[in-house]
Amino acid sequence: MDMKTTTRPAFKQPAAPRTTTGKGKKNKRRRGGIGRFLIYLGTFVALIVSLIGGWLFLTPSGTNFRYLMADTLITTQHREWAKYIIGQEALDKRVQEYQNEFNAMGDERDTHTIHLSTAGANDAVTENQLVQIEPITGTGYRGYIMTVKDPTKIRLCVPAKAGRGEKVSSMVKRTGAIAGVNGGGFADPNWMGNGFQPIGIVISQGKIYYKDMGDKDSTQIVGIDKHGKMVAGRYSLKQIQDMDLQEAVTFQPRIIVNGKGLIKSPKDGWGIAPRTAMGQRADGAILFVVIDGRQPGYSIGANLYDVQQIMLKHGAVIAANLDGGSSTVLVKDGDILNKPSAQHGERYLPTAFLVYEHPEQVNIPNIWDGLKPQDIDPAKW
The missing domain is CATH 1.10.1390 (Phosphoglucose isomerase, C-terminal domain)
Incomplete structure (x- = not known):
């Protein structure tokens, strides 16, 4: 008997499930780890920003x-x-x-007297006796203090060329000075440092070289009279003309008067910046403080309270601020001792206090003779 056979269709094995390779798992874990890290980082940054913001605005x-x-x-x-x-x-x-505040700080009348030492008044005083420079340091700043034993050896120098200021190092070299620092401020509308138009008043060798104020106006001056006494404070033009000033510029504020500091604490110190200041001891010696700034890692700068305390420590009975910032510079024997913060080095300035062994032999012409403030464009060289 024939056996009828039935054949079963071949059984089809199900496809093997797809498996994730080890490399894929690592990529997923890496992406997940990066995502979690970014979330944590963002949360941390937001927390820090919130804390800083709260501290800045709520404390x-x-x-x-x-x-x-x-x-x-x-x-x-x-x-x-x-x-x-x-x-x-x-x-x-x-x-x-x-x-x-600056105006008020210039109102008290100064009554200090000076007693020039024999060495300071002697024309034969040597350069080493006349000028002494020492470094100074403090929290966040570095600089120098220059002591000029005889105040009558100081002259206010002005540029040699009409239409532009002059670097202090150039003034020192051109006129044969021993040393010098920057003086008063100037109009600088485009912040290019033309340095030719002073602000306020300029007096050199006992004569008014420049003024942009009326007879009834007042201004804060920093300078020296014909007897070597430092003068600083707010005065009218008439008062200035009656004071026998020898060398002077306009700037502010006065920070020491009659032996007392006028700035009560660091919070009143007008920020941190490069600084230049001038003071005088009771023996007549003039002190110039020059502090560098705006250079992290070297010197950030100082506030006016810092400068005041330096002056008091060195015996100043009167002191006042001079133009600082990018103008701050100290030159000795033709070399720049400090590190000016200006982008291109020294600035072109309208005035500088220079020290001479024989100032009576120095000729400093008035470059503004015949010019009025309105005749000068401080934005052009």
Whole structure:
């Protein structure tokens, strides 16, 4: 009997499930790890920003720090940036407050007297006796203090070429000076440092070389009279003309008068910046303080309270601020001793206090003779 056979269709094995290779698992884990790291990092940054913001705006110390940053910006060419830290209204108020304080600091009449030493008054005094320079350091700053034993050996130098300022190193070399520092401020509308138009008044060799003020106006001056006594404070033009001033510029504020400091604490020190200041001891010696700044890792700068304390420590009975910032420079024997913060090195300036062994032999012509302030374009070279 025939056996009818039934054949079963061949059984089809199911496809093997796809497996993830080890490399794929590592990629997924890596992507997941990066994602979690970014989330943690973002959370951490947000937390830090919140904490810093809370500290800056909700605590007294944070508020003081914001105003310190704002004050520091006010002394630079980027003053308007301070509004992003304290607001435009607070910035305007801050600037006006400082101006009012500076005016008040110049009102008390100075009564100090000087007693020139025999060595200082002797025309035969050597250069080493006349000028002494020593480095100074403090929290965040480096600089120098220059002592000039005889104040009558100082002259205010001005540029040699009409239409532009002059570097202090050039003035020193050109006129044969021993040393020099920058003097008063100047109009600089485009922040290019033309340095030819002073602000206020310039007196050299007993004569008014430049003024942009009326007879009834007042200005803060820093200088020396014909007897070697330092003069600093706010005076009218008539008072200035009656004071027998020998060398002087306009600048502010006065920081020491009659042996007492006028700035009460660091928070009133007008920010951190490169500084130049002038003072006088009771023996007549003139002190120039020069502090570098705006150079992290070397010297950030100092506030006016720092400068005041340096002056008091070295015996100053009167002292006043001079133009600082990018203008700050100290030159000795033709060499620049400090590190100016200006982008291109020394700035071109309208005035400088220079020291001479024989100042009576120095001829410093008035480069502004015949020019009025309106005749000068401070934006052009």
